[in-house]
Amino acid sequence: MKARKVTDGLVKVFVWLCAGITAALLIWILVYIMSRGLPHVTWEYLTSKFGGDDHGIYPMIVSTLCLVGLTLLFAAPVGVFAAVYLVEYAKPGKLVNVIRFATECLSGIPSILFGLFGFIFFVQICNFKFSLLSGALTLALMVLPTIIRTTEEVLKTVPVSYKEGSLALGANKLYTLFRITLPSALPGVLTALILSIGRIVGETAAVFLTAGMVYRVPKSIFSSGRTLAVHLYAIANEGFSFDECFATAAVLVVLVLLINFAADLAGKLLIRRLGGGQPN
């Protein structure tokens, strides 16, 4: 009896320790970045340009937001409807398995390879030059597997009884998809998009090979642009000022949090509009 109690206690301590280490690491990194970075983040830093005497990151914030938006514009519909095809329409069989295997492989490819592909295909062959468009298309390819896989999993969890109920009332498949299946899957789709945003914002290699490093405010999707992560990479490489690096890092972290909150909020509003009430 006593031995069991001791083992029990030890396991408990071990589990707590593991959880504690994970949480502590995250907090430590965040606190470290924020405490070193935030003091250098001023209004001027956020709103002025970069180059010459200016050391602001306004152009990078704009480029980052544009790249995120543009990438999701391409990747979200394609990814979601690819998943819908796989789950709702495709007959299970060889083709579906091949597609599934391909998406899995795609998600394992290092981002620099996507960068090289984007550089050769979008920048050179399609002649989009170094531009947000090239960058977004490349990143879209990169996040597509995540969106497809996650959406697939959520779609599979939508109860068959919902679909049956809808079809039994005389709805066709498409109506059922837009009124029942997709709204039920929306929270999961949103998770997929948030994960994707994280990857887009954090990506460097694939971005500077396709969207370039020019630190101007982009004029259109055909302009080149430097995202915050690329900027961080560039100034850390130059090694002038670590304060500036940390300031950029802090802004990057806050931006990711803000985008996630916004996506979450947008999703909730959308669910309310499409679906009506939540449980209780």
Added chain:
Amino acid sequence: METILSAEKLNLYYSDNHALKDITLPVPKGQVTALIGPSGCGKSTFLKTLNRMNDLVDGVRVAGLVTLDGEDIYAPDYDVVGLRKRVGMVFQKPNPFPMSIFDNVAYGPRIHGQRDKKALREIVESSLKGAALWDEVKDRLNKSALSLSGGQQQRLCIARVLAVGPEVLLMDEPTSALDPISTQRIEDLIEELKGRYTIVIVTHNMQQAGRISDRTAFFYRGDLIEWGETDTLFQTPADKRTEDYITGRFG
């Protein structure tokens, strides 16, 4: 006696499995017909052939004739949407959609093109009244349907079917997931609905079949063994298997 729905020499196969064998059963208009039999005997499968919900299952093949008002519902150009509007279905487990009570009931009319808000409100109210749920939910129509109890959810599902103005209600063990009090309310409701609607109900509960149905059909291993007036079938069954089943000797 007028027949509204009728199966003639109906056969159904799931791939190689011959699930329904030469079923011939007329469903009289305005009455309650109960389908009874042990699990896996084909009664639910038969129910689903009546509004073509089996179309959704891969590998199902149907041969024979099912007619609604004399029209073959398996004819190639038959309007399935129209069929499901006329022949509604209530499932074993209550399956309200994850949306408000109002939107659940308005779902069907909206499919069939009803957009007018005032008309929708009237349909929702009359359907909920028809399903004996109005008084319990009239103050919270915008609340989620998932916040209702199991019995209320099932009555909501009935209201949702009534909202599209069906002539026939198919019910697949509608009370098997409910407690006795909720079951009682659904049975009372069926009593109220009959006459105006034709009801075909699958049930595992023979007392229930005895209480609520006018006619009973006994299925066994894909065969329709016998059918007739409920009282006759229960008191003087013609077939030994029917007698064994209703006296609880198997199943």
